[in-house]
Amino acid sequence: MLKRGELLAGSSTKPLQWTIESNSGRQGDMADQASGNNEVHIQLKLKQTDAKILQAIEEALWRIEQGTYxxxxxxxxxxxxxxxxxxxxxxxxxxxxxxxxx
Incomplete structure (x- = not known):
């Protein structure tokens, strides 16, 4: 559990930031733009999921300390x-x- 939390906490937002920036300046047809927007949406969802799991891990560690795990x-x-x-x-x-x- 600790290892998973450390991996999630250490994940960088740079790939997401790079994708947003690279998509905002992209030229191309509507299909290319839609694909880029979809990629950004997927990466945002993954980051949100990681954040929820990290919070759940931190809460579990707190429950271990409290004796309620x-x-x-x-x-x-x-x-x-x-x-x-x-x-x-x-x-x-x-x-x-x-x-x-x-």
């Missing part, structure tokens, strides 16, 4: 070890997650 936020039951291995920053057990989806 591995306890479901919604029902208070322990979160299955397999779920924590799959998604170490999860805050809810699988039963509560499925209820949220319904």
């Amino acid at each position: 591995g306890v479901c936020r919604d029902c208070g039951e322990p979160i299955a070890e397999a779920r924590l291995k799959a998604i170490p920053w999860t805050r809810v057990c699988i039963v509560c997650k499925e209820k949220q989806k319904a």
Whole structure:
């Protein structure tokens, strides 16, 4: 979890900035411009996802310090070890997650 957080925290915004700048000065047909805009949109979404995961990791580390890591936020039951291995920053057990989806 720490390694993933460090990787996300260390990711640079320069590739995104470069894409925005290079697309803003591009000439070309509408398809080229649409493709460039789509690329920028995808990169923005990836950055937002990385930021959300990083925040979730930081919250999980805080829960470890508080002694509440591995306890479901919604029902208070322990979160299955397999779920924590799959998604170490999860805050809810699988039963509560499925209820949220319904």
